[in-house]
Amino acid sequence: MQISDLLAVKRLHLRFLTGAEHAHRDIRWAYTTDLLEPARYLRGGELVLTGMMWRTRPEDSETFVSSILSAGSVAVGAGTALGEIPDDLIAACRAHDVPLVEIPAETSFGAVTEEVLRSLTQRRFTTIAETRDRHRRLMADVASGADFPRAFASAATQAGLRAWVLSSTGRTIASVDDPLSPHEREHLATKALTWSSFPHGTRLPGENDGGRAVTVLPVRAKESHPLSGWLLVVTGDHDAWSEEEHETVAELVSIGVLSRSREEERALTTARHLEGLPRLLAAQRFDEVAALLHGTGERPAPDDRAHVVVSAMMLPEPRVPDLARRVVAELLADHPGAVVTGDNDTLAVIPVEGPDEQARARGESLRTELVHRARVLEPGLLDYRLAIGLSSATRGIGELRGAAVEARHARRLAELRGGRSRVIAGAEIDSHELLLASVPEEVQTSYRERLLGPLFAYDRDHRSDLVETLERFLDHSGSWQRCAAAMHVHVNTLRYRIGRVEQLTGRDLSNLEHRVDLFLALKLRD
Template sequence: MQFTVADTFMIGVFKQRDLLAGHSGLGRPIQSVTVVDAPDAWQWIRGGEFVMTTAFCFKENEALLERLISHLASRGAAALGIKTERFIGSLSPKVLSLADGLGFPIISVSSERAWIDIICPIMKELFAREFGRSPDSERVYRTLTDAVVNGGGIKELSEALYSILLQPVLITDASSLIQSAFPEDLLKDAEQEFVQRLLMPRENEKACVINETPWTERFENEKESRVIVSIPGKGGPAGYWIILETRRKLDSADMSILSHACNVATLLLRQEKSARDMARRFKDDFIVHLLNGEIETRAALRRAKDFSWHLGDTLAVCLFQVDVLDEVLDKILCHMSRLLPAGTPLGIDAAGRIAAVVTCNGGPSGSSQSCQTNGLVCTTDELPSTFKTRSEALCTTVTRSVAEKFKIRISAGIGRPYRDILSIPRSYREAERALTLGSRIAAKRTLLPSVTHYVDLGIYRFFNTDNMECKEFFNEVVSPLIRYNQDHKSDLISTLATFFDCECNFRETGRRLFIHPNTVRYRLKTVERITGLTISNPEDRLLLQVGLKMIPLID
């Protein structure tokens, strides 16, 4: 017998006064429960869902809410539950009239009620109607819901599902990163590459679609089989259940259990992501205040301790540039936290870059006491040089590992170490300059993104390409050579740069460029004619060398 929207009032999930509109649609059947918070969430509705929302994304755009209601009704959703008190207040007559016309129930949900308080009784009733009101169905229901209601999370839900199915169970997020696995010894083999292989059929396996809501497939060959269940989420799967059928093949009753487990998993994954996002926001806010010098020393030490971070006597900033979506950025931060020394403050700066504040606790000034830079060992007498070497090695390890694991481009800039928290902004500005200039130089030379220490910028530390005088100097000395190269398909700039690299030796320059020394002389005479500078004059030669240095920095 179908479970309908009207039945939710009969079993006490809602009261009659909660029904705001769509009375004629109370007979719509409910097959599952889902929570949405995206204006285009209707795209992933397959039919029969009791949809719930805080309506946060609709609070300033009623047209989006009307569009959502229309699409939910046309796609066969059962009803829409809205926490009207939370963000939007009362619904307008226009919205209520639309729902009435579509026969699509809209139910008001108290902002004080947790989603799980609505999901659990609906799940229980669906279980009872599908499996009968037997001790077994009650046991299955309680095993799944108690794992969550009693404060559990994904791990507890996985363990509960394993205890019901008696088959190895894995759950991953959308990027196939493992969230939990049972039995626990399964984790030994559950590396990301292993899981990714499980999510796709192998060459000798056939794939069979078992259910469309939630999307469920079985991959099997003569020796083994497994079931993959897509956990619905915002904009696509929130993750996957993987059931290894080591004892028997799952039957229709098992599939129904998996369907209900998916509903709970969707909510849990959403809650855990919200908790991670909130924690990251707090950390990022602290990082921004720290980098900008907007927090005094005692408060900084106290807040760092709250995050289990360490701020020592000597500090330097390492800044990383990656161009990825937020979902991937979370995983990169997690990966980097394992590569960096324990207790290293790590977060996102105001420009969206990853910032790490590396600590080195030294002894008294002038002593040769050993110190530990959260894994970088040096003595206070040799701190600047040793820290530079070891921080470069650390950042190189981090960038290479991130680049290989996530298949992205990443570069890093490192500031000099300073001996108090209030100097962090100075190291941050240096790291920012090292990152920006180092990346530009690497890009112009068609190199992979680099790790650049501020000290290694050399003369580049004095360049400010936003300065008008700097731009005018470039336009006077270098731009004429660039235009000549473009107009005449010549090679004056590379010839001049090679000439300086060869210590102004005509013969060596010709050898490196595979041209005659007289050709080198002719090209350099052309440079002198265009610029009005004399290469044999030390002052003019310096101007040309500085101009060449500026080329990677000027667009």
């Protein structure tokens, strides 16, 4: 796509401020950033879109333009949502022979990016579409923004296939014929996360069609991950398919991959546009926060809506870039208007409708939904853990900072509680566990080892159960009779064991403060 092609799109209202003589330059990509020196994230050929939040002094314009030029970018698109484009940026672009395009306040970066993606995607898949007329038509339609579910249903129906496209959590993306039940969809999504080879033949669970045979194939680009990919489910055994059926299924996979790639590109563009959101919230720059959310197309105005904030992290940090953000985006896919940004430390803002009471109830139901969907993904987490915290529903931009803090505290508590996936709501962070979660990990380890280390060593050397005895004793609030009965031992045996615990730890279990010390140490066990 040439720069001139983009400016020819009347609905975008774009115009050159400088560099019109280079209108023939090809745009390979559209990249949104507010970093002062974004070169390390560029690959060359980009139209760099910026809201100019990097500019704190006139000299910054020279730094910014030099950085994008060193990476081979072809043009700059500057938005006026936060103010007029400064003369120093125009001068820097002119000096370096870089075209500068003005993006008016009424045009979002997303709309510009969408136009670039539409053009580039259409061009990218033109050659693929030459083998079959139907394939060419479908790919062109999807590439130009056609409704994927409708295109998928049309193609599968013409081929006489019963098929569905599911997300990694079992959402229905597209379907032909009758929809699969929630149990069937989630069963397939969970099982597919454990399969290492495709196509994979299996049977649907339950009584629907007597457990019919289906074949499952992945629908994801090379850089995708199973946790955020799609699945194509087709009735029948792939070993019995004709060559034409194999070709048709491959065609469905192709248009699915294209559609999924477009969705991921749009989500990544939005995330990059919002990458300054956590910093702006921390700095209480709420006007700029509102402008960012307006840029995502949120309606009505953010000041008039209630929001829930979600903080998520995958532990340890995934080797696949941006995986945590993509997973969170999938978990929140049924919530229109949700915006997700960040990489491993992911922040999401979800609008919730209704008056305060109703918004709070919907915020509370969100936790249940996240717990359920995260459990569907658990088989695919493998060596990772997914920790999620969410705030209570708050209304107004000014309350988002507190909601973000509450969500992060809840996430730290989720990390502490363990489990393959854990979701904690803000209402749950009023216990000692929140204090423990805020303590640095090395301090937690030292504290735990100093108090419980002698007990672990004694149990290991003598094959005893002092740690378990201590835990049971504290669980029964120090009641000798009740604890001894629960452990099926004589009270004198219990007194002997607790005496040994006191000897090894230097703590007196008749003292409340000493009990608290040991209780907290037990809570910090791995």
